[in-house]
Amino acid sequence: MKDAHQFDIAVVGAGPAGLVAGLACAASGLKTAVIGPRADAADGRVAALLNGSINVIKRLGLWETIEPVAAPLTGIRLVDATDHIFRAPEVLFDASEIDLPAFGYNVANSDLTRALEAAAETRLARITTRAVTSFESTDSGAFLTTADGETVTASLVAAADGRNSFIRRYAGIPVTDWSYPQIAVVTSFAHPRPHNGVSTELHRPSGPLTVVPGPGNTSSLVWVETPREAERLLRLDDDGFIRALNTHIAPLLGPISALAPRRSYPLSGQTAMRFGKGCVVLIGEAGHVVPPIGAQGLNLGFRDAAALAEIAAAARSGGSAIGAPETVDRYDRSRRADVASRVFAVNLLNRSLLTSFPGVNLARGAGLAALAASRTLRQQAMREGVSPSLAPLMLTAPIAAGVGKAAPGLDAPSPSRA
Ligand SMILES: Cc1cc2nc3c(=O)[nH]c(=O)nc-3n(C[C@H](O)[C@H](O)[C@H](O)COP(=O)(O)OP(=O)(O)OC[C@H]3O[C@@H](n4cnc5c(N)ncnc54)[C@H](O)[C@@H]3O)c2cc1C
Numbered sequence: 001m002k003d004a005h006q007f008d009i010a011v012v013g014a015g016p017a018g019l020v021a022g023l024a025c026a027a028s029g030l031k032t033a034v035i036g037p038r039a040d041a042a043d044g045r046v047a048a049l050l051n052g053s054i055n056v057i058k059r060l061g062l063w064e065t066i067e068p069v070a071a072p073l074t075g076i077r078l079v080d081a082t083d084h085i086f087r088a089p090e091v092l093f094d095a096s097e098i099d100l101p102a103f104g105y106n107v108a109n110s111d112l113t114r115a116l117e118a119a120a121e122t123r124l125a126r127i128t129t130r131a132v133t134s135f136e137s138t139d140s141g142a143f144l145t146t147a148d149g150e151t152v153t154a155s156l157v158a159a160a161d162g163r164n165s166f167i168r169r170y171a172g173i174p175v176t177d178w179s180y181p182q183i184a185v186v187t188s189f190a191h192p193r194p195h196n197g198v199s200t201e202l203h204r205p206s207g208p209l210t211v212v213p214g215p216g217n218t219s220s221l222v223w224v225e226t227p228r229e230a231e232r233l234l235r236l237d238d239d240g241f242i243r244a245l246n247t248h249i250a251p252l253l254g255p256i257s258a259l260a261p262r263r264s265y266p267l268s269g270q271t272a273m274r275f276g277k278g279c280v281v282l283i284g285e286a287g288h289v290v291p292p293i294g295a296q297g298l299n300l301g302f303r304d305a306a307a308l309a310e311i312a313a314a315a316r317s318g319g320s321a322i323g324a325p326e327t328v329d330r331y332d333r334s335r336r337a338d339v340a341s342r343v344f345a346v347n348l349l350n351r352s353l354l355t356s357f358p359g360v361n362l363a364r365g366a367g368l369a370a371l372a373a374s375r376t377l378r379q380q381a382m383r384e385g386v387s388p389s390l391a392p393l394m395l396t397a398p399i400a401a402g403v404g405k406a407a408p409g410l411d412a413p414s415p416s417r418a
Pocket residue numbers: 012013014015016017018035036037038039040045046047048049109130131132133160161162163166184186222265283284285286291292295296297298299300301
């Protein structure tokens with residue numbers, strides 16, 4: 001066994017959330033390691049990164065690298081494509097109504113992680129591309145071993161190792177998890193008509209079909225369906241899939257072409273019962289998983305990263321140990337309301353589409369009708385979505401991202417487990 005390397009923070013997991021957390025901590029002057037295999041280069045997902053996340057990227061000095069592969073998101077159109085009696089009118093959220101050029105930018109996960117990895121290689125004290133295979137809590141932090149026998153000690157461990165987090169299990173942090181009878185089919189394509197930066201969400205009874213604007217006349221697709229229909233769509237050859245997609249897309253963007261490979265993601269939700277314990281804090285999907293509705297998942301992960309960097313740097317400058325219980329508790333408290341409100345809202349919206357209960361459909365339809373009719377309500381909803389309004393802490397953070405207002409907490413949809 002080689003000698004252990006000592007760090008202030010070891011981030012376990014080199015997905016987008018882990019890499020941003022590592023870079024943000026390093027930018028705050030903390031000796032940081034990121035440990036984990038390189039992210040899947042064939043990840044077909046595109047993330048709509050809202051302005052708070054884009055500000056994090058800018059503060060890290062990475063915007064010039066990412067901007068050429070990013071597409072601005074200037075509008076979000078919601079179309080009620082259900083067959084419910086109380087169908088809502090179409091709602092268009094236009095960033096110019098709140099004096100913004102865009103709500104954010106769409107970036108392919110693979111482009112994002114490539115840029116983050118390149119920066120991590122030059123800026124971090126260490127980046128190791130092996131998985132962590134053992135974790136031990138010590139008096140002064142944690143002792144980690146990787147698959148190739150390298151050892152690392154750190155005052156604080158940021159678990160960014162995804163929804164099945166190995167570190168979270170070792171730390172004994174239980175989660176609440178649930179699933180939806182839905183699968184998202186993901187791909188991208190070209191089209192003849194311009195999208196004008198507008199993302200369109202067709203709210204259908206089996207889930208939303210979302211077309212996200214990409215660079216030029218390209219868009220990416222998140223098509224949420226029942227498992228049976230999703231499997232049928234995945235089995236179709238390209239021509240058959242294009243025909244199926246054109247029934248929804250051609251009226252908007254013209255007939256599609258240049259279809260990229262399809263991938264699928266079963267929809268599920270998960271939230272940790274706390275976001276820190278011992279010398280471990282949870283980042284990204286290790287702490288929370290939400291369905292791909294309303295572009296919340298990775299944006300939450302960016303806010304986790306910004307909060308961690310700020311709180312750990314404050315602990316250091318205040319003379320506290322970085323992995324001290326008060327530092328971990330502070331991080332936990334800082335993330336609770338933001339995560340709970342987003343998980344609650346996304347779960348509610350998705351379940352309201354799936355239900356055939358008339359009262360729920362009426363309420364959803366009335367809510368969307370009110371938004372369609374009132375510019376003031378739309379402006380409030382848009383500011384809520386993109387602007388910091390919850391934690392004063394985050395507003396002063398050096399690389400802080402946007403945080404939404406607290407909503408009622410989520411009732412546990414299923415029993416929790418460790
Ligand atoms: C269809 C779809 C569309 C989406 N669209 C959006 C969107 O528009 N906007 C948005 O904000 N979010 C979106 N999301 C959510 C977003 O994609 C996720 O939140 C994000 O990719 C999760 O990143 P992560 O780094 O937390 O986790 P992951 O990407 O899962 O990374 C975890 C990493 O940990 C590593 N790892 C695991 N175990 C170990 C170990 N033992 N040791 C070391 N490393 C380990 C893994 O190899 C992996 O690289 C979408 C999700 C889906 C499914």
